[in-house]
Amino acid sequence: MGTRVTTTTRFKAFCTECRSKVELGAEALRLAVGRTRERTFYSFTCPECGAAVRKPAGERIVDALTGAGVSTMRLHLEPGGPAAMP
Numbered sequence: 001m002g003t004r005v006t007t008t009t010r011f012k013a014f015c016t017e018c019r020s021k022v023e024l025g026a027e028a029l030r031l032a033v034g035r036t037r038e039r040t041f042y043s044f045t046c047p048e049c050g051a052a053v054r055k056p057a058g059e060r061i062v063d064a065l066t067g068a069g070v071s072t073m074r075l076h077l078e079p080g081g082p083a084a085m086p
Contacts, residue, residue, distance in 0.1 A: 008025055008026075009025070009026055009068040010023050010024065010025055011023070011024050011025075011026075011029065011064075011065075011068075012024075013044065013053070013055070015046040015048060015049060015051060015053055016051070016053055016055075017046060017049055017051035017053070018046060018048050018049040018051065020046065020048040020049070022044075022046060022047055022048060024044055024047070026065070026068040026069045026070045027071075028044050028045070028047075029042055029043070029044050029065060029070045029071070030042065030043050030044070030070070030071050030072075030073070031057060031062065031065045031066065031070050031071065031072045031073070032072075032073050032075050033057075033062065033072060033073070033074050033075060034075040034076060035075070035076040037056075037058065037059075038056070039075060040056065040057050040058075040062060041054050041055060041056050041057050042054075042055055042057045042061065042065060042070070043055070
């Protein structure tokens, strides 16, 4: 019988308010994917100071976050999808 080790992916980020380097699990991050790169970002609440932090997310970051199971929201509708509310 062997011992089973579970590894949870952790991400390092800097808080823009208190400048702390923090380590966060996937459950602490949120990813918003916009129609353009400029409108795609990830966000988290700094565990040190409580500030809401929002940072741009390029393709590599999007891939890493989605691969780790970070909660993702699409900010645009796909063609043929449900109509937007006025």
